[in-house]
Amino acid sequence: MRNLNWLMLLLALLLVSCSQKQQQLSEEDQFVEDLLAKMTLAEKVGQLNQYTSRWEMTGPAPKDNAGAQDLLEQLKAGSVGSMLNVNGAEATRKAQQTVVENSRLGIPLIFGYDVIHGYKTMFPIPLAEAASWNPELARLSSEVAAKEAAVSGINWTFAPMVDVGRDARWGRVMEGAGEDPYLGSAFAKARVEGFQGDDLGNEFTIAACAKHFAGYAFSESGRDYNSVEIGNETLHNIVLPPFKATVEGNVATFMNGFNTINGLPVTASGYLQRDLLKGEWNFDGFVVSDWNSIGEIETHGAAADLKESAERAIKGGSDMDMEARAYINHLEELVIEGKVDEELITEAARRILRIKYRLGLFEDPYRYCNVENEKSMMYTDEHKAAARKVARESMVLLKNDNQILPLSSETKRIAVVGPLANDKDSPLGNWRAKAVSHSAVSLLEGVKAAVGSSTKIKYAEGCQLSIGPRNFTDRMIFNESDRSGFRAAVKAARQSDVVLLAIGEDCYQSGEGRSMTDITLKGLQQELFDEIYKVNKNIVVVLMTGRPVAIPEIAEKATAILETWHSGTEGGHAIADVLFGKYNPSGKLPVTFPRNVGQCPIFYNYKNTGRPTGQTDAWVLYSCYNDAPNSPQYPFGYGLSYTQFDYSDITLDKNTITKDGKINVSVSVSNSGSVDGEEVVQLYIQDIAATYARPVKELKGFEKVMIKAGETKTISFELTEKELGYYFPCGKYVVEPGQFKVFVGGNSVDVKQAQFVMQ
Ligand code: BGC
Numbered sequence: 001m002r003n004l005n006w007l008m009l010l011l012a013l014l015l016v017s018c019s020q021k022q023q024q025l026s027e028e029d030q031f032v033e034d035l036l037a038k039m040t041l042a043e044k045v046g047q048l049n050q051y052t053s054r055w056e057m058t059g060p061a062p063k064d065n066a067g068a069q070d071l072l073e074q075l076k077a078g079s080v081g082s083m084l085n086v087n088g089a090e091a092t093r094k095a096q097q098t099v100v101e102n103s104r105l106g107i108p109l110i111f112g113y114d115v116i117h118g119y120k121t122m123f124p125i126p127l128a129e130a131a132s133w134n135p136e137l138a139r140l141s142s143e144v145a146a147k148e149a150a151v152s153g154i155n156w157t158f159a160p161m162v163d164v165g166r167d168a169r170w171g172r173v174m175e176g177a178g179e180d181p182y183l184g185s186a187f188a189k190a191r192v193e194g195f196q197g198d199d200l201g202n203e204f205t206i207a208a209c210a211k212h213f214a215g216y217a218f219s220e221s222g223r224d225y226n227s228v229e230i231g232n233e234t235l236h237n238i239v240l241p242p243f244k245a246t247v248e249g250n251v252a253t254f255m256n257g258f259n260t261i262n263g264l265p266v267t268a269s270g271y272l273q274r275d276l277l278k279g280e281w282n283f284d285g286f287v288v289s290d291w292n293s294i295g296e297i298e299t300h301g302a303a304a305d306l307k308e309s310a311e312r313a314i315k316g317g318s319d320m321d322m323e324a325r326a327y328i329n330h331l332e333e334l335v336i337e338g339k340v341d342e343e344l345i346t347e348a349a350r351r352i353l354r355i356k357y358r359l360g361l362f363e364d365p366y367r368y369c370n371v372e373n374e375k376s377m378m379y380t381d382e383h384k385a386a387a388r389k390v391a392r393e394s395m396v397l398l399k400n401d402n403q404i405l406p407l408s409s410e411t412k413r414i415a416v417v418g419p420l421a422n423d424k425d426s427p428l429g430n431w432r433a434k435a436v437s438h439s440a441v442s443l444l445e446g447v448k449a450a451v452g453s454s455t456k457i458k459y460a461e462g463c464q465l466s467i468g469p470r471n472f473t474d475r476m477i478f479n480e481s482d483r484s485g486f487r488a489a490v491k492a493a494r495q496s497d498v499v500l501l502a503i504g505e506d507c508y509q510s511g512e513g514r515s516m517t518d519i520t521l522k523g524l525q526q527e528l529f530d531e532i533y534k535v536n537k538n539i540v541v542v543l544m545t546g547r548p549v550a551i552p553e554i555a556e557k558a559t560a561i562l563e564t565w566h567s568g569t570e571g572g573h574a575i576a577d578v579l580f581g582k583y584n585p586s587g588k589l590p591v592t593f594p595r596n597v598g599q600c601p602i603f604y605n606y607k608n609t610g611r612p613t614g615q616t617d618a619w620v621l622y623s624c625y626n627d628a629p630n631s632p633q634y635p636f637g638y639g640l641s642y643t644q645f646d647y648s649d650i651t652l653d654k655n656t657i658t659k660d661g662k663i664n665v666s667v668s669v670s671n672s673g674s675v676d677g678e679e680v681v682q683l684y685i686q687d688i689a690a691t692y693a694r695p696v697k698e699l700k701g702f703e704k705v706m707i708k709a710g711e712t713k714t715i716s717f718e719l720t721e722k723e724l725g726y727y728f729p730c731g732k733y734v735v736e737p738g739q740f741k742v743f744v745g746g747n748s749v750d751v752k753q754a755q756f757v758m759q
Helices: 002-038 041-047 064-076 089-102 127-129 135-150 171-175 182-194 232-239 240-249 271-280 295-300 305-315 326-336 342-356 372-378 381-394 443-450 487-495 524-536 554-556 571-578
Strands: 049-052 082-084 110-113 209-213 255-258 286-288 397-401 412-416 456-460 498-504 539-542 561-565 646-647 661-671 677-687 698-706 712-719 738-745 751-758
Touching: 002 342, 041 049, 041 326, 041 342, 064 089, 082 571, 089 110, 089 372, 110 342, 110 381, 127 171, 135 182, 135 381, 182 232, 182 240, 182 698, 209 240, 209 271, 209 646, 232 240, 232 646, 271 295, 271 305, 286 342, 295 571, 305 326, 326 342, 372 381, 372 397, 412 443, 412 487, 443 456, 443 498, 456 487, 487 524, 498 524, 524 539, 539 571, 561 571, 646 712, 661 677, 661 698, 661 738, 661 751, 677 712, 698 712, 712 738
Parallel strands: 049 082, 082 110, 209 255, 255 286, 412 456, 412 498, 498 539, 539 561
Antiparallel strands: 397 561, 646 661, 661 712, 677 698, 677 738, 738 751
């Protein structure tokens, strides 16, 4: 009886809290509907219009620039709903004031910015963070980035980029979580939660934006902005899952892309934006276009002019126009002509106002512009410590012959050599928001801080990597001829016990518009390696890249290789932590490293084909290259540790399951080495016979565990229909009975295997 009373009380409490929630929701709806009712068509269109900053908002609008003056007038008239690239508490406050105090309804602006992997404190690039296989770190870095951005007046980041990237030629692989939809989904969700926290209205959180919806990373030949031709099976199983995960994580906004899919510009895709995102997935935030992607509908050849582009975009479900001026110039006219239903514009405005409401901007439009906080909460020691923690966990040990690493801090003579060895800028990565140029800790600085006074460090640059412009927009020019620094580098190497050779990519070699047809090391870096190799074989390559690179000779000859990526503000310290064993590396590749560019795109979850390899090397009539193996240089999921992990065989709790059942998969993992270490235990499946051929392996679970030296841990995974089904090309999720293989291991190749049946 007493239990029953408790139950009733619990039920009553639940009902009260539900109805409170409903009331909250309806308060939001009420507010937005009341506001919409007051708005003219022009004011609604204004909300859909987003401009970039054209001058320092705190200074006067330049008189001689008609465009800028015009912008000021538009702000006052309420014709702008959002701005991007306005930075700083003072500048955002000024712009906000202009709108709030002058426009008829005083609807606040929402300020967007590309806060991709940090605001002022730079974290490793997103690809690197994914190499940690620890989504909690992405949550942490996003939380810190959000805080620094929020106190500078930013309400909204254009991140995370959740495009699954399979092609190393595409420069924007640095911005995503790699090639796998399962790992990508985990990181996508964590990033959204990190940026947004559990309350968008909190002054230290910002709205996130899942981009680029969808398929952008599948540009033909890895050339940025190129057309995308993919089948619906790939769309649903590979491209869309991380986007869906962000909706499950309550992401506030989406951004569409520059690309077409099978001829249709995604910015105009009613299927993606209306049917799927806002329909089936129930997304209630808004979709912003990519920069002028509405204007580019015309350039693609899918609209006759900007006006038709506007019509196609609004009908397709793009709510906000970033910089195309298509909506502000044409939507009213399209409504008057009866070509566009006004309700579409009201609906888009509703979605935008809703997010502004959730951000608390109507309550206090200046909530996010706090000059005091901006000073005290920026680039703090705590933030830098977080950046170092994330960076060291993101690094992947690719090779470690003779256990040359970790180095003893007592090592007598260390040569720190290479174009990136004392580079304080590249570690900041591309998409570096408000990072101060050349502010990262370089490898040289990190090593110097890590060693004792008895160690002699000899530094030599060896060669410059680039001799041309280094910025966001200009094409770099690589150094192909100046070898004047070789001599000093070779000398330093000859006089040392070990050489730390920092090579790889400048940070402006990856990122938007940075596609490459050659993914080997640029300039004279290979030559520098070869010269050093002649005098000292103890080369530890510290590889700093924003993408997978092809380094076949280095992979063969270097004694050790540590992939550090572009590792952020604290990069040099984090690298030293790993090199000297203060941190035992635990990163695993979130992307496959090809042997050469001809293998691109290369990824682990390929399909078997009717003529798989593995028969005889002499026989060409199977799916293979005649001049290189099919296998990559380093597979997905790969990464070494300073200790050794041994896997037991797989134990299944049953051999047969039903469609709605579950199966438990477990292994024991022993640390048989002499130091403690973390291992990323990975689970893959293969649906052996399905209606549509399934990949040879698909990641369906992972767990990062700390295992002490000598210790054994049992790791268990549960598989249900959530992991065992897949999408038919029509978009329907189907679970098909039959045989499944299950694999568990420390990377996608070296695995234990078992099999079960679904009835
Ligand atoms: C990029 C987006 C970015 C936008 C705003 C575009 O060129 O594709 O990812 O958010 O610019 O800076």
